[in-house]
Amino acid sequence: MSTSFDVSGSPGRGGARGALAGGAEHPHYKWVALSNTTLGTLLATINSSIVLISLPAIFNGVHLDPLEPGNVSYLLWMLMGYMLVTAVLVVTLGRLGDMYGRVRIYNAGFALFTITSILLSVDPLDGGGGALWLIGWRVLQAVGGSMLMANSAAIITDVFPARQRGTALGINIVAGIAGSFIGLVLGGVLAEWNWRSVFWVNVPIGIVGTIWAYRSLHDTGLRRPARIDWWGNLTFAVGLTALLAGITYGIQPYGGHTMGWTSPWVLAGLIGGVAMLVAFGLIEARVAEPMFPLSLFRIAAFSSGNAAGLLASVARGGLQFMLIIWLQGIWLPLHGYNYEQTPLWAGIYLLPLTVGFLVAGPLAGALSDRFGARLFAAGGLVVMAGSFAGLLLIPSDFSYPVFAILVFLNGLGGGLFSAPNTSLVMSSVPARLRGAASGMRATFQNAGMVLSIGVFFSLMVAGLASSLPGTLDSGLTAQGVPASAAHTIAQLPPVGTLFAAFLGYNPMAALLGPALLGALPAANAHTLTGRQFFPHLISGPFHDGLVIVFWLAIVMALIGAVASLLTPRGRPTDEPDLISREAELADEVAAVPLSPASRSAGPLAGEAG
Incomplete structure (x- = not known):
């Protein structure tokens, strides 16, 4: 089968337009590509978490009680639909990028993402219909996000030489992962103002990014026509x-x-x-x-790098959910915050986590270009494991400075790991399969986030099931609730209590009902529905579940560190990296001063193949 080398944006196509818009022949084109793909990746990953912390405001906005048994599925699909679709589609869309042009698929993704953001923000329905509108369009939005995530790393790998690739991927990948934490802060701020703004915020950025991408980006990588x-x-x-x-x-x-x-x-x-x-x-x-070239798993660096990435993604996803429950359901109400304010302040108090990512990611990418990626990737996961151990040792009602240092270290470890790991994976594969490899890497990352919900919520529910019923029974009877009613409430599945904490709700009024609350002394009823009773009640059982969850996260992080250390050095030898060599030659030519006659002659056009 023949392989064609398609370099778009040659001087014949562009002249002034190429220089102005950053055509593929322009010496600064690689930085244009990095800037736009980083914006696209950041926008796509922010949306995986911005809804997470805004769910109370969204459900209130469509007038739907998320704690009613029949509405739990709406809650889960609002939460999981976006992650599930991205996990399923990124490989296919990365493979299509290899076949039809990575920039073509990426640009279409930016446009689709922007259009669906507009439709999400104008949800005209209430109740279950309103929730289904949001779930349906959010699934389609995830298709656009998948197009962005599947091809951005491959576009960057195409245009950057090997000596700069770690830095470039570090900026892009850490921006993407940090986006999942930035979304927590942004969602908390916007939900405080208006729930629709959670989707509005994408629209102006999406319009600018889409126009910029269509005007500036050109395919520079290997394109191989093939059957689907x-x-x-x-x-x-x-x-x-x-x-x-x-x-x-x-x-x-x-x-x-x-x-x-x-x-x-x-x-x-x-x-x-x-x-x-x-x-x-x-x-x-x-x-x-x-579409999924299994032969890539014969490349040891690709296999071990993706194994480490999957483990890190599961551990990181579990941390994100547990910290939201910890802050919104326990710590913030105990410290005087109204439940309506907890999404905003949970996002603010998690800022050290984001800062850790933003500090470590680009730095680790640049240093790994000089000193090698394996030690940085492994060291980052060891730092993450240490931060999980520290979080285990602090009480449920912790001192915030200690908590801030520990989550900063966790973000720092994640940043140290992510860019070098991505560079190891993407630099290990043949240039013609970078789109598929990028999609496969994103699949492991996104599937890890979905798996983390099932794994960590299951472990947390198992931990709560052993200690919450007795705690809830004794706590309710101490406030005058009849023993029979207290026992019945205590036997309810703990997942409802867990979701209440996750959403920043006090479920006591709903669990007891108006008739039972009305029969209690006013002081007792006020205590049960106040800010302090529910957080104090679940803090002990929650910590029991947290021990199980974080121990598993520690084990996964350490196994991932070992996998990173075992990643071999070197690049694939089955075909030359034509793209990287061309980029390196372009850098060398750009560094040579040209005579006035040479400048007037214009750029030289060459062929690669």
Whole structure:
């Protein structure tokens, strides 16, 4: 099969336009590409978390009580839909970028993301209909976000030489990961003002980014026409969707059990999903032009780097959810904040986490270019594991300076890991497969975030189930609630209490009901529905669950560190990196002073192939 080398934006296409807009031949084009793809990645990842912390305001805005049993699914799909779609589609869209042009797919993603943001912000419906409107358009928004995430790293790898690639990817990848934490702060601020602004904020940035991308970006990488692997796409999408959906519903109560892992539908999703993924692997091993090139896993750096990335993503996702529950459900109410204010202040108090990412990421990328990426990637995960251990040692009602230092260290460790790890993975693959490799890397990262919800919520619910009923029973009876009523409430599935803490709600009024509250002395009723009772009640059981969750995070981070250390040095030898060499030659030519006659002759056009 022939391979064509497509370099868009040659001098014949552009002249003044190329120099002005940053055409592919322009010496500063790589920085234009980095700036735009970083904006796109940041916008896509901010949206994976901005809704997370804004859920109370969004549900109030569409007049839907998220704690009613029938509405839990709306809550989970609002939370999980975006992550699930990005996990499923990034490989396919990265492969399409290899086939039809990475910039073409990326630009279409920017436009789709912007259009769906407009539609999300004008939700005309209330109740369940309003929630379904948001879920549906958010799923389509995730398709646009997937187009951005699947191709941005490949575009950057195409245009930057190897000696600068770690720095460039460091800026892009850390901006992306930091976006998931920036979204927490931004969502808290915007939700305090108007829930629709959570979606409005994307619109002006999306319009500017879309126009900029269409005017400035040009494909410079290898493009290989090929057939679409329909059976591979279908089995992968169905298998991963079924598996992740099964995990999502597994944390909901079922048939008198605290969780739904025995539900026939959950078991069918898990078993069927695994079976479809096995079929996907068999198909990909036999098809001539697979969408998911399994041969890449023969590259040790690619395999170990993605394994470390998956483990780090699961650990990081679990941390994010646990910290939101800790702050919104316990610490902030204990320190005098009204429940309506907790999303805003939870985002503010998590700023050290974001700062740690922003400080370490670009620095680690630049240093890894000079000193190698393996030690930085492994060291970052060791720092993360240490911060998890520190969080285990502090009480539920912690001293904030200690908490701030620990979450800063966690962000610092994540930043030290992310850019070098991405550079290891992307530099290890042949240039013609960078789009697929970028999509595969993003799949592991996004699937890790979805898995973290199932894994950590399940562990937390298991921890709560052992200690919360007794604590809740004794706490309610101490406030005069009849023993029979207290016992009935205490036996309810703890997932409802966990979601209440996650959303910053005090569920006592809903659990007790107006008749029971009205029969209690006024002082007792005020205590039960006040700011202090619920946080004090769940702080002990929550810490029991937190111990289980963070110990698992520590283990995953340390295993990821070992995988990073075992990542071999070197680059693929099966084909030359034509893109990187061309970029390096362009840098060398740009550094040579030209005579006036040379300048007047204009740029030289060359061929690569």
